[in-house]
Amino acid sequence: MSASDFPISFEFFPPKTPEGQTKLQQVRQDLYALKPAFFSVTYGAGGTTQDGTLQQVQAILNDGFDAAPHFSCIGATRDSVRAQLHEFKAAGIRRMVALRGDLPSGHGTFGEFRYASELVEFIRQETGDHFHIEVGCYPEVHPQAKSPEADVQAYVTKVKAGASSAITQYFYNSDAYFRFVDEAYKHGADIPVVPGIMPIISSTQLMRFSDACGAEIPRWIRLRLQSFGDDTASIKAFGLDVVTDLCEQLKNGGAPSLHFYTMNQSAAVTALCKGLGS
Ligand code: FAD
Numbered sequence: 001m002s003a004s005d006f007p008i009s010f011e012f013f014p015p016k017t018p019e020g021q022t023k024l025q026q027v028r029q030d031l032y033a034l035k036p037a038f039f040s041v042t043y044g045a046g047g048t049t050q051d052g053t054l055q056q057v058q059a060i061l062n063d064g065f066d067a068a069p070h071f072s073c074i075g076a077t078r079d080s081v082r083a084q085l086h087e088f089k090a091a092g093i094r095r096m097v098a099l100r101g102d103l104p105s106g107h108g109t110f111g112e113f114r115y116a117s118e119l120v121e122f123i124r125q126e127t128g129d130h131f132h133i134e135v136g137c138y139p140e141v142h143p144q145a146k147s148p149e150a151d152v153q154a155y156v157t158k159v160k161a162g163a164s165s166a167i168t169q170y171f172y173n174s175d176a177y178f179r180f181v182d183e184a185y186k187h188g189a190d191i192p193v194v195p196g197i198m199p200i201i202s203s204t205q206l207m208r209f210s211d212a213c214g215a216e217i218p219r220w221i222r223l224r225l226q227s228f229g230d231d232t233a234s235i236k237a238f239g240l241d242v243v244t245d246l247c248e249q250l251k252n253g254g255a256p257s258l259h260f261y262t263m264n265q266s267a268a269v270t271a272l273c274k275g276l277g278s
Contacts, residue, residue, distance in 0.1 A: 005277065006251060006257065006258075006276070006277075007036075007037045007256070007257035007258075008034065008036050008037065008257060008258050008259075008260065008273060009036045009037050009038045009039065009040065009194070009257065009258075009259045009260070010031050010036050010039050010040075010259070010260050010262050010269065011039070011040045011041070011042065011196075011259060011260065011261050011262060012024060012027075012028075012039060012040075012041050012042070012056060012262060012264055013041070013042040013263075013264060014041060014042070014043075014049075014052030014053050014055065014056050015052075015264065016052075020264070023264065024056070024264050025059075026266075027262070027264055027265060027266045028059070028060065028063065030266035030270060031262070031266055031269070031270070032063065032065060034270065034273050036065070037066065037257065038065065038066035038067060038068055038095060039057075039060050039065060039066070039067045039068070040067070040068040040069075040070060040097050040134070040167075040259070041053045041056040041057050041060075041067065041068070041069055041070065042070045043069060043070040043071060043072055043101075044070075044072050044074075044101050050069070050071075050084065053069045053070065054069060054087070054091065057069045057091070057093060058091055061091075061092060061093070066094070066095060067093070067095075068093070068095040068096050068097055068132075068134065069088065069093065069096050069097070070096070070097040070099060071084065071088075071096050071097065071098055071099065071119075072099040072100060072101025073098075073099070073100060073101065073111065073113035073116065073118070073119040074100055074101035074102065074103060074108075074110060074111060074113075075101075075103075075108060075109060075110065075111040076111045076112065076113060077111060077112045078112050078122065081113070081119070081122060081123075081126075082126055085123060085126055085127055088131075089127070089130060093131070094130065094131060094132060095131060095132040095133075095134070096123075096131050096132075096133060096134065097134040097135070097136070097167065098116055098119050098120050098123060098133050098134070098135055098163070099116050099119075099135070099136055100113070100114075100115055100116040100119070115154065115157075115158075116135055116136070116158055117154070117157040117158040117160075117161045118161075120133055120135060120158055120161040120162050120163050121161040121162060123162070124161065124162035132164045132165070133162060133163050133164050134163070134164065134165055134166065134167055135155075135158045135159075135163040135165075135166050135167075136166065136167060136168075136169065137155045137166045137167070137168050137169070137180065137184075137193060138151060138155075138168065138169045138180075138214070139168050139169070139171050139176035139177045139179070139180040140169065140171050140173070140176050140214065140215060140216050141214070142154075142169075142214065143213070143214035152180070152183050152184060152187065153187070155184060155189060156184060156187045156188065156189045159184070159188075159189035159191055160188075160189070163191060164191060165191050165192040165193070165194060165256075166191060166192070166193045166194065167194045167196050167259045168180070168193060168194065168195050168196045169196060169213055169214070169215055170195075170196045170197060170198035170215050170261060171195075171215055171216065172215075172216070172217060172218055172221060172242070172243075172246060173216065173218060174246060174249040174250055174253065177193075177195055177250065177255070178253055180193070181193050192256040192257070193255075193256070194255065194256060194257050194258065194259045195250050195255050195258055195259070196259050196260075196261060197243065197246070197247060197258050197259065197260050197261065197272070198215075198243075198261045199239060199240075199243055199260065199261070199262075199263075199268035199269055199272060200221075200225070200235065200236075200238070200239025200240075200242060200243055200268075201235070201236060201239060201263065201265065201268050202232070202235065203225035203226065203228070203235055205263075206225070207222075221242060224238060225238070236268065239268070240268070240271055240272065240275070243272055244272055244275045244276065247272060247276050248276065251276065260272070260273075
């Protein structure tokens with residue numbers, strides 16, 4: 001599968017060590033071969049800085065591929081966001097993933113933006129149509145949402161503030177995605193909603209992330225993973241099977257493209273994309 005038949009995109013996080021940098025250079029080369037529509041690079045998660053994000057984005061742009069920094073507004077001021085937008089423009093960036101972000105361990109202050117919708121609105125006020133703005137959304141409901149209905153409403157507000165398209169939190173139940181898209185469309189939020197796909201490579205890592213972000217691991221998947229113990233080959237083979245099925249359901253059901261959370265590794269997503277493209 002490649003951008004020429006069904007659009008795909010990939011997410012990286014900025015490596016914190018020189019070894020991680022070197023490894024990611026190779027991973028980037030591996031994934032360029034799949035001709036993705038763009039790459040996105042996370043920001044802030046795990047204490048990473050916007051400098052690390054920008055560095056990766058620029059390296060990808062220099063290699064001739066489109067790249068989007070993630071940009072969160074937690075703790076930011078209007079002036080700091082304005083300065084950052086200026087820097088993005090100067091770097092030739094045309095696309096970004098605009099997010100609220102999370103307070104580190106729940107501490108700190110929100111700053112001048114309470115929600116991502118306010119960030120999106122501000123970016124549009126300051127820069128007009130310069131950026132393609134992606135926003136996050138949550139088919140299985142954001143963990144802090146007051147209710148599922150309130151979460152859809154919050155998403156609709158982000159879309160009306162000027163988002164161009166959305167990428168979902170990962171999930172393993174395609175019904176949650178299709179329902180979310182239907183509901184958002186009913187409320188007039190008709191931008192493309194791209195499923196975020198998390199490959200299953202390690203069960204402990206998956207359980208840890210899912211607890212933190214509120215993504216549900218269905219009981220049957222959790223039990224099967226637990227039954228493999230330390231047998232990583234079986235975990236990967238099972239993961240590839242399950243996630244390939246999920247991607248096929250999404251593609252056949254009308255998802256506009258797929259965004260892969262690579263975890264800075266190429267093998268699993270390459271296998272997934274090749275399986276789907278055949
Ligand atoms: P919002 O859209 O602002 O929503 C946050 C919460 O507030 C939700 O519960 C929502 O229901 C509620 N809400 C929103 N508006 C209102 C309103 N007007 N009234 C009442 N409630 C409201 N985090 C990082 O730190 N770095 C990253 O790089 C990163 N990348 C991500 C990429 C994707 C595709 C996704 C889906 C998430 C990513 N995250 C990242 C995580 C994200 O920052 C967190 O999930 C965060 O808690 C919410 O961000 P948001 O932009 O979705 O916030």
